[in-house]
Amino acid sequence: MPAIELTNPAALPADWRDLLALTKPRVMSLVVFTALCGLLAAPSLPPPVLGFTAILCIALGAGACGALNQWYEADIDAKMRRTAGRPLPAGRMDRQSALHFGVGLAFFSVLLMGLATNWFAAALLTASILFYVLIYTVWLKPRTAQNIVIGGAAGAFPPLIGWVAATGHVSALPLLLFAIIFLWTPPHFWALSLFVRSDYAAAGIPMLPVVAGVPSTRRQIFLYSLPMAAAAVAPWLLGLTGAIYGASAAVLSAVFVLLAARVLANRATEPARMAPEKKLFAYSVFYLFALFAVLVADRWLAA
Amino acid sequence: MKLEEEVVRRQRSRALITALLLGAFVVLMFFITIAKTGKNW
Numbered sequence: 233m234p235a236i237e238l239t240n241p242a243a244l245p246a247d248w249r250d251l252l253a254l255t256k257p258r259v260m261s262l263v264v265f266t267a268l269c270g271l272l273a274a275p276s277l278p279p280p281v282l283g284f285t286a287i288l289c290i291a292l293g294a295g296a297c298g299a300l301n302q303w304y305e306a307d308i309d310a311k312m313r314r315t316a317g318r319p320l321p322a323g324r325m326d327r328q329s330a331l332h333f334g335v336g337l338a339f340f341s342v343l344l345m346g347l348a349t350n351w352f353a354a355a356l357l358t359a360s361i362l363f364y365v366l367i368y369t370v371w372l373k374p375r376t377a378q379n380i381v382i383g384g385a386a387g388a389f390p391p392l393i394g395w396v397a398a399t400g401h402v403s404a405l406p407l408l409l410f411a412i413i414f415l416w417t418p419p420h421f422w423a424l425s426l427f428v429r430s431d432y433a434a435a436g437i438p439m440l441p442v443v444a445g446v447p448s449t450r451r452q453i454f455l456y457s458l459p460m461a462a463a464a465v466a467p468w469l470l471g472l473t474g475a476i477y478g479a480s481a482a483v484l485s486a487v488f489v490l491l492a493a494r495v496l497a498n499r500a501t502e503p504a505r506m507a508p509e510k511k512l513f514a515y516s517v518f519y520l521f522a523l524f525a526v527l528v529a530d531r532w533l534a535a
Numbered sequence: 536m537k538l539e540e541e542v543v544r545r546q547r548s549r550a551l552i553t554a555l556l557l558g559a560f561v562v563l564m565f566f567i568t569i570a571k572t573g574k575n576w
Contacts, residue, residue, distance in 0.1 A: 281569075282571075348567050
């Protein structure tokens with residue numbers, strides 16, 4: 233083969249690091265953690281290797297969602313500072329490789345889930361992948377400011393799938409876990425979208441701060457944090473968990489609502505002066521980790 | 536870097552990772568089979 237100067241990296245076989253980046257590993261960590269907590273909170277645990285496989289399948293499914301999202305949004309990603317360095321907009325990989333990788337990962341994760349655990353869990357995993365890719369990425373995200381509200385359901389599936397993988401059925405607690413993440417998603421993403429709204433505006437994505445303005449988004453963040461806090465303490469009020477979870481959920485949620493109130497009180501429109509928004513965004517990630525960790529600890533101590 | 540060298544480097548690293556993942560998958564399937572043949576699973 234003649235030696236040619238390297239001018240078009242996308243013409244090369246994709247580097248494995250770029251394939252890994254397509255799966256959005258940081259997002260995957262929260263998915264894996266909540267799925268693991270859903271599985272560990274279940275009343276009966278599968279053999280460790282099957283539990284591990286269930287979590288692996290959920291992680292691979294989330295990776296497939298990330299890859300297909302980046303495949304579909306490569307043009308939009310190129311317009312935003314936050315995402316311009318991703319493998320596709322940066323030109324390090326061709327789009328067809330990303331599509332094949334995402335579809336392959338999705339099929340593999342569902343098949344392995346069905347074979348290793350049960351087909352109900354595999355069906356839920358399929359539904360979550362299709363919901364994220366088709367309903368959220370393709371349909372809602374470019375069309376409506378409510379994209380995060382409805383699309384949040386996709387991210388709420390992992391603890392439900394973890395529970396179903398362990399038990400084979402659905403009950404009240406995993407549905408509440410679903411509700412917690414579903415209601416947590418809007419304030420989490422809207423806090424972020426407030427201080428990166430110029431990126432979303434440049435890319436033409438109708439996020440709430442772009443469409444409805446900053447004050448309205450701050451109001452919505454605060455309003456959504458209230459039912460989210462109610463959903464977080466509901467497992468305790470319904471007698472599904474113990475006092476350790478109840479007290480922790482109450483304190484963690486109270487801090488969340490307090491930070492959301494500070495966001496509501498902020499009048500700044502410059503991202504540099506949006507410290508309350510940045511603080512709420514960082515805390516929201518910690519909140520979900522802590523809430524689910526305490527849930528598992530509470531269930532195990534009660535068992 | 537020359538194109539030829541970079542293609543070979545990437546093919547090698549991807550082949551190595553594919554081999555490792557396939558090996559891990561075989562081991563995983565073995566243990567899944569053992570677990571599924573146990574009680575209630």
